[in-house]
Amino acid sequence: xxxxxxxxxxxxxxxxxxxxxxxxxxxxxxxxxxxxxxxxxxxxxxxxxxxxxxxxxxxxxxxxxxxxxxxxxxxxxxxxxxxxxxxxxxxxxxxxxxxxxxxxxxxxxxxxxxxxxxxxxxxxxxxxxxxxxxxxxxxxxxxxxxxxxxxxxxxxxxxxxxxxxxxxxxx
DNA sequence: AGGATGATGAAG
DNA sequence: TTCATCATCCTA
Numbered sequence: 001x002x003x004x005x006x007x008x009x010x011x012x013x014x015x016x017x018x019x020x021x022x023x024x025x026x027x028x029x030x031x032x033x034x035x036x037x038x039x040x041x042x043x044x045x046x047x048x049x050x051x052x053x054x055x056x057x058x059x060x061x062x063x064x065x066x067x068x069x070x071x072x073x074x075x076x077x078x079x080x081x082x083x084x085x086x087x088x089x090x091x092x093x094x095x096x097x098x099x100x101x102x103x104x105x106x107x108x109x110x111x112x113x114x115x116x117x118x119x120x121x122x123x124x125x126x127x128x129x130x131x132x133x134x135x136x137x138x139x140x141x142x143x144x145x146x147x148x149x150x151x152x153x154x155x156x157x158x159x160x161x162x163x164x165x166x167x168x169x170x171x
Numbered sequence: 172a173g174g175a176t177g178a179t180g181a182a183g
Numbered sequence: 184t185t186c187a188t189c190a191t192c193c194t195a
Contacts, residue, residue, distance in 0.1 A: 016190070018190075043189060043192075044189090044191095045191075046190095048190065050190085092191070093190065093192095094191045094192055134190075136191070158191080
């Protein structure tokens with residue numbers, strides 16, 4: 001999977017973060033060491049993946065918002081549905097999670113170790129990464145913490161939720 | 172434009 | 184033990 005879009009979440013100082021109200025059983029891995037996977041389940045049907053980035057004890061996470069399936073295409077198609085276009089296999093956080101087959105059981109996995117899921121670094125030219133407001137979040141959405149590869153077709157194009165609009169409108 | 176669908180956390 | 188909320192996607 002080539003990741004094309006992420007969204008950053010700070011810990012207890014970020015109202016949009018799951019860790020905003022302190023440590024709970026669900027968000028515990030966000031407080032753990034970096035390079036680990038934090039999976040959450042939402043809207044009754046979607047598993048979304050995050051990479052813990054900050055030092056241990058300081059909650060943080062980067063939501064994997066979109067990606068291009070470059071390996072295991074067959075598996076991804078099976079999980080997402082055979083009629084889904086390749087471009088849509090992992091374009092969007094929920095879709096990405098489904099393409100990878102993420103479940104709550106995967107939360108806490110070490111992405112830098114020898115496990116089945118690993119995170120490797122890539123490189124892009126200077127200026128290839130664009131920045132903007134976060135999507136789908138109802139609080140503090142104006143913080144420009146969404147990062148994506150400019151002009152990449154494997155980037156989600158969902159609109160900000162009506163909630164987010166209201167929140168950012170009212171001063 | 173709205174429905175699906177369930178874990179989570181706060182309140183009672 | 185309820186209840187509202189939700190870092191979404193799909194069908195219409």
